[in-house]
Amino acid sequence: xxxxxxxxxxxxxxxxxxxxxxxxxxxxxxxxxxxxxxxxxxxxxxxxxxxxxxxxxxxxxxxxxxxxxxxxxxxxxxxxxxxxxxxxxxxxxxxxxxxxxxxxxxxxxxxxxxxxxxxxxxxxxxxxxxxxxxxxxxxxxxxxxxxxxxxxxxxxxxxxxxxxxxxxxxxxxxxxxxxxxxxxxxxxxxxxxxxxxxxxxxxxxxxxxxxxxxxxxxxxxxxxxxxxxxxxxxxxxxxxxxxxxxxxxxxxxxxxxxxxxxxxxxxxxxxxxx
Numbered sequence: 534x535x536x537x538x539x540x541x542x543x544x545x546x547x548x549x550x551x552x553x554x555x556x557x558x559x560x561x562x563x564x565x566x567x568x569x570x571x572x573x574x575x576x577x578x579x580x581x582x583x584x585x586x587x588x589x590x591x592x593x594x595x596x597x598x599x600x601x602x603x604x605x606x607x608x609x610x611x612x613x614x615x616x617x618x619x620x621x622x623x624x625x626x627x628x629x630x631x632x633x634x635x636x637x638x639x640x641x642x643x644x645x646x647x648x649x650x651x652x653x654x655x656x657x658x659x660x661x662x663x664x665x666x667x668x669x670x671x672x673x674x675x676x677x678x679x680x681x682x683x684x685x686x687x688x689x690x691x692x693x694x695x696x697x698x699x700x701x702x703x704x705x706x707x708x709x710x711x712x713x714x715x716x717x718x719x720x721x722x723x724x725x726x727x728x729x730x731x732x733x734x735x736x737x738x739x740x741x742x743x744x745x746x747x748x749x750x751x752x753x754x755x756x757x758x759x760x761x762x763x764x765x766x767x768x769x770x771x772x773x774x775x776x777x778x779x780x781x782x783x784x785x786x787x788x789x790x791x792x793x794x795x796x797x798x799x800x801x802x803x804x805x806x807x
Contacts, residue, residue, distance in 0.1 A: 534746040534758040540739035542765035545617065546773060547732050548608045551725050555717055556605035559732060560598075561710040566733025567740070568703035571696050584697040586689055593685035593698065594705030596678045602710070603675035611668050612776045614786065615657055617766035619664075619672025621789050625650055626680025628796070634684040640803070643796055650792030656785030661778060686747040695744040699737070758797070763790055 548559060575582055584590050600623075607616040625647045631637040658669045686698055721729055746758075763786060770776035778786075 534743065535761065537739045537742035537746065538758065538762050539765065540735050540742075542617075542762055542769065544732055544735045544739065545608055545613060545766065546769050547728050547735070548605060549613060549774065551721070551728050552609055554719055554721060554725060554729070555714070556609055557602060557710045557717070558714045558719060559605055559729065560601055560706060561714045562729040563733040563736050564703035564706045564710060566730065567699065567737050568707060570734070570737045571700035571703070575694070575696050575700060578694075578696075580694045580697060582697070582700060584693045584701075586692060589685055589688055590693065590698065590701040591705060593682050593689075594701040596681040596685065597702045598706040598709055600675045600678035600682060601706070603671045603678070607668050607672045607675065611664050611672075612661070612778070613770035613774060614763060614766040614776065614778070615661060615664050615782075616672060617762050618657055618786050618789050619654060619669065620676050620679070621763065621793060622650065622654060622673055622676035623679040623683070624793060624796075626677050627683045628680075630680045630684050631687070634681075635687050640799070642799060646792045646796040646799065648792070649795070650789045653785040653788030653790075653792065656788065657782055660781040660785065683747055686744055690748055695741055695748065698744050699740050702740070 548556075551559065572582065604616070604620055607619060610616075628637070628639055628643065629647070632639055654669075654673070658664050658666070689698060767786075
């Protein structure tokens, strides 16, 4: 999960380097690369492409597609660290939704930690004028649908090959983004082609490690390791895009991280006690 988080951080940076390419079109290129890489790898390993739990796999693919479309849009429209921080609600939605989807319990103290993180998100929206209500809502929506997608991965556990789970993402996404892109196409120019290819390859590698992680460990514990992504986002945003924030916005980001980290520590201690 740590390796996956770093690779995703690099991918996020690359997305901001192609601001004139629509977010949906970026997802189209990413999905084509993922479709080809996953399909070839599965064929080489003689693993059936469509798996056995088709309904869950399709639902995971749809939730992942919606999350990615919303997240990529926020990446292009608001500061890098703000977009990533909004996405940090993903682990919280993962844990909350996990109560119903995979029957994992959430203790009352965890709700306090969740509240801290939600409070941090409200501070970011309230004290950063670059984050519009629409973008804030899109960011929260991306986190919600990512929580559904992660629960679907956990529900599959070891019953499906990780590459089969990844394969279903482009399988579901391509028709959706393909139709949209056909009517809103923008031709990439020069190095933009390489950037789009790199986004696709890096995402494929990162998703493989992420999927293995979610299949192998408890959701509310593993998902929260994503908090390191805010450190990458702040660093990359400052160095590459000269993004800075006021003190209260930094405080909001800190609250998000504190809520997420406390949840990780609590779950680890509880597991050891059991």
